[in-house]
Amino acid sequence: MNEDTTDEKRRGFLVKLSLGLAGLAAAVAGVPVLAALFAPLIEKTPQVWRNVGLLDDFQIGTTKLVTFENANAEAWAGVTTHTAAWLRRDADHKFTAFSANCTHLGCPVRWEAGAQLFMCPCHGGVYYKDGSVAAGPPPKSLVQYPVRIQKNQVQVQTSPVPITNISA
């Protein structure tokens, strides 16, 4: 066997070994990236009922800010585990809960009882009493949360913070 043939075999083996190791490294690095990319499509959105107050805490016809823990609260998130909603008692056992986040870029909106409007301080977004857009850049109505009454407790069904139009 001559020396050239041995070198070519060794070179061929090293090329295959390098390609194999590179492929293995790419697979090891790629799996977490692919998992992170596709996880939101596969994971179910957590939705949790949170207590926001007793029935008697709310007067019929008024809109009040309530705070509660996020549906997907992480132990390390600190104060960011809490979110808020504007809760209106429409009738004895009828409530409407609006997300406190503007549908434009997510700033917190405030309820102006005198004007019967929700106002966003960031870019002048204005919403009517029913949450529909009255003026400004918001692309759609305020998000509403389901509300129920359980044993005299008013509960809001939470889901991850509905910031909907971050590309605008």
Ligand code: FES
């Ligand atoms: S974030 Fe509310 S108008 Fe822009």
